[in-house]
Amino acid sequence: MALSGIKPFIHVSDSNGNPIVGAKLFVYLPTTTTLASIYSDAGLSVAIANPMTGANASDAAGNFPRFYIAAGTYKLRAETSAGVLIWRSEPSSNGLNT
Numbered sequence: 001m002a003l004s005g006i007k008p009f010i011h012v013s014d015s016n017g018n019p020i021v022g023a024k025l026f027v028y029l030p031t032t033t034t035l036a037s038i039y040s041d042a043g044l045s046v047a048i049a050n051p052m053t054g055a056n057a058s059d060a061a062g063n064f065p066r067f068y069i070a071a072g073t074y075k076l077r078a079e080t081s082a083g084v085l086i087w088r089s090e091p092s093s094n095g096l097n098t
Contacts, residue, residue: 012058077089
């Protein structure tokens with residue numbers, strides 16, 4: 001089973017609620033700094049870069065594109081394009097839909 005990284009999208013915004021454009025998203029294996037494998041398809045056959053940057057960075061609305069990961073628990077970290085922490089989620093499957 002694959003999990004989809006949507007809710008409906010993973011979103012980043014500043015303290016005023018304005019979307020953050022070009023943010024990076026890191027998906028880690030729990031309790032590690034090891035980046036997880038992430039994919040652009042539910043069959044987990046087309047890998048995409050982790051962290052999500054460049055074409056896969058947050059868009060003008062502050063949303064990251066849909067991505068898929070193997071079922072399990074992960075931790076997430078969102079940073080600005082300059083590497084400043086926006087938020088992080090410790091090991092959890094919250095925000096990831098099956």
